[in-house]
Amino acid sequence: MMMADSGSSEEVAVICNTDITSAESENNIINTMVERGTVLLRKMEISVAEADKRTGKNTVNMQETYTVYLIETRPAESVPEGGTPAAPDTLWRRYSEFELLRTYLLVTYPYIIIPPLPEKRAEFVWHKLSADNLDPDFVERRRVGLENFLLRVASHPVLSNDKIVFLFLTEEKGWRDAVQETGFQDKVDSRLKSLSAMLRVKNPDKRFMGLKHYSDELNTIILQLLRVRARVADRVYGVYKVHGNYGRVFSEWSAIEKEMGDGLQSAGHHMDTYAAAIDDILEEEEHYADQLKEYLFYTDSVRSVCRKHELIQYELEMAAQDLTYKKQQKEELATGAVRIFSLKGMTSKLFGQESQEQREGRIAALEQSIQEGEEAIKEKDAECQEFVQKAWTDIERFKEQKDKDLREALISYAIMQISMCKKGIQVWSNAKECFNKM
Template identity: 70%
Template sequence: MTENNFSLKKIEISVSEAEKRTGRNAVNMQETYTAYLIETRRFTELKHYSDELQSVISHLLRVRARVADRLYGVYKVHGNYGRVFRISMLCDPVKVALLMWCFLSRYASSIDDILEDEEHYADQLKEYLFYAEALRAVCRKHELMQYDLETAAQDLASKKQQCEELATGTVRTFSLKGMTTKLFGQEAPEQREARIKVLEEQISEGEQQLKSKNTEGREFVKNAWADIERFKEQKNRDLKEALISYAVMQISMCRKGIQVWTNAKECFSKM
């Protein structure tokens, strides 16, 4: 296949094979019709990818939320420590308690800014939850286009079969029309010719519709896959940047905590 239509499969389906799908009897073992079917493997993989992406990001957000809740509790405990030292200021002649109260209270109040920054990173991750849903929407549209193509191909094959039956006068499948013919005889030649002409026009229209749907499908696959490739590149950059920034924030937060308790240690040594 060339690069332009690598995403499509041109499948030659013999009537005998088509009948396995439609349940029709054989018409002509030499006759074949062509259906252009959009490749499904890559879109199936894309659907699995979107499911996994949503699952991983959802799990990551849940873990972040649990960690943030526990972190909030730790910081508020430091605020309680600060209030204890504030009360003890009344009996502390060297003002060590004042310093401890300042250190711990400032440290405890910083949790609000930290959680606000964390929400910013969480919002960046949540955007990809919406994109995972957009990927599934692309897959659903692909499935609908695939169904339309197969339906158009089967309808075209059915009309060709009807046209041949009228032309030969032989009905190879059970139908109400076939029973009527057996009971009341063949149609008048003029009626049969008129029906054949109508069917030939419908066959011509069906072939044009099939080609149009095939072209539409090819353009859809080409454009969709180009957008998906750009997304994957952008996703890698965005997630890498967000996770690195989150890690840097956590390191900075831990350093501040270490500094607070280093100052507290110095204060305790003066008591």
Template identity: 80%
Template sequence: MMADSEPEEIAVIGNVDLTSAELKNNITNTMVEIEKSSTLLRKMEINVAEAEKRTGKNAVNMQETYSVYLIETRPVDAVTEGITPAAPDTLWRRYSEFELLRNYLLVTYPFVVVAPLPEKRAEIVWHKLSADNMDPDFVERRRVGLENFLHRVASHPVLCNDKIFYMFLTEEKEWKEMVYDTGFQAKADSRLKAMNAAFRVKNPDKRFIELRHYSDELQTVVSQLLRVRARVADRLYGVYKVHGNYGRVFSEWSALEKEMGDGLQSAGHHMDAYAASIDDILEEEEHYADQLKEYLHYTDALRAVCRKHELTQFELEMAAQDLAAKKQQKEELATGTVRIFSLKGMTSKLFGQETAEQREAKIQALEKQIEEGEETIKDKNKESDDFVKTAWLDIERFKEQKDRDLKEALISYAIMQISMCKKGIQVWTNAKECFNKM
């Protein structure tokens, strides 16, 4: 429990709940401002055009093979006005540089749900699809994911204005030095500190508790979707391979049957063509899986916002507790009474009270500390209030984006499945015609 003295001094402004109408109005106004604002993506075309495999030496002077990605940028105005655009500005970036950029954004904008990067290595592999991180199909999917990450940042109303991000897109060498010069690494909160704050916060904001539950539920649902999709893909692979076996059997059978040979061979060709399309289909399946994985990784970004709020709240509560203790000490010195047992109080009783001059000097020192403490509380309250307002608006922006993206992805996935079923029906219709001609 916090000290009873002066409770109004330790009120947490950031925990004042907004009504649903006020929150909806704030979100609507913010969305309007975002629509009015000109994000970087509206001013600049950004593409990750290609990937290239390179060989070099790493930090410990050992040979390594890695991929680099070509970033192309050009002004949008030249394209929209029908002017023949000049060659785009280009530079190469490694995956580790994308990681550095994202870590910088996470630390610098703790109230933002920062978009995740695509997975660094292949985690789920389907049959013929290679597990090698240098596999062209995997590298291509990662290229698409990195481009999507840049588009997410460039279209964000806050992140798009960051100078370091702009330098990442336009400066080949100076960018990395500028990142380290910001000192963002020293500002990064440790996991241990975050865990300590999570356990010791006495007045948690129920909205951020609900946000953590929302993040956990989103992770569970998306994980279940990915598992279902994996089972569907596995079964689909089996179905296509059965058709491959049919094609081989019909082809071999056609060599034994003179009268039915042509029909069997034609039916076998249809089966073979259907079976051969499985690799392209599974690669398309992986594209939809990547869209789901993006939101699976987004849950970590949501929890990062929650952790930062818990840290802010914990620092506010510790400052308030310290201020209350200082006020109590001043009261005890002024009245000469000790409200609670302490070693200091026992020492005074055993060895005598302090002189009036000593007591007055301590009171003056405490008054100065109390004044500083009240200013600190004021600053911490403002920091907490600002964090809650900005974070909550960005969270609502994220939720709208998530609903829109997942709806489009699931509809496209359903359309793809319907198309595959129609293709299967057509294959067997063609095979039936071949059989009827025998």
């Protein structure tokens, strides 16, 4: 696979928990690569500190309940010895505002693999977990995902220097006006209008074709992995909960025993604890699933870059085709030979040939059009080459990020599974001691 190697030697830092700690119970698991040394991260620390549920009227004047997220930023300078850190600047953002920021970035930086947002509604979860987008556990996981998105953007060597990104973090009310004033929406519309259902590139770039194919395969593999994990989680949940029946049976049994009663009762308590533990375990596991989901959504970002390159290539080929046609028209006018059937050719046969003056006027107009076409091709070719250069630089950066992140996520997931098994062994060891004392 072409994405398997790491093509960049830039210094990076991976933020990821690789051991089971108490912090995980607070739902603060973030697995992200942050490239230190970029301008924005040198200036400020960024976090999405909390989420809040609110009720208000939407654009069609209907009552709705929605969630807002508190973004905190503070200067990143070190705190003097004995001093206290500066109070953070804060503002609230809705999920839709994060979506608007990402859309702006997609349009403004078509050659960059834009970080994805966390899912709007829960998918690929174990069935006992609520998929409600207002569920507190889901909102908390989305808060972590939104913070991760901001860290991805703020650590990117290009995106971190964007003025709109900075305003998103610092201007609560004026930001929407600023992003609309950029005119990015017009660029979205013009690009969409130029696409057609029959768009086909005659000479596609093999590198981007390979990247697109890899992205499709990676998407399929991660989807399968998430579905398997959800099925396994459902079965593990059932197994743990059935252990609660041990607790009930041991408790009932202890009531009819004298010497064995205390041991059976204690063993039953251990079984009840074991059965109840699965809820927190699987909720914690969802955070590791969210890390895989991020790369599931990243595959669409990769495909987006490939599609944008195809569009530029298509426009270049159409410009070249149009120039060839105009040159052929000029040659036909100059020589009087018609190579292909045309309406104008039929008209001349039916109504007579045009005058020399008319022909010369048309030739002059074609020469001007050919010159403009050649200039347009030069500009489009330069645009295409610049896109390829910038895109491939970002692809190399992404390759290194992907390799590190997925490796750390899988290691952390394995450690969590080992920890879960150790807890199960400990419960049964405790139960064994209870049986020994009977």
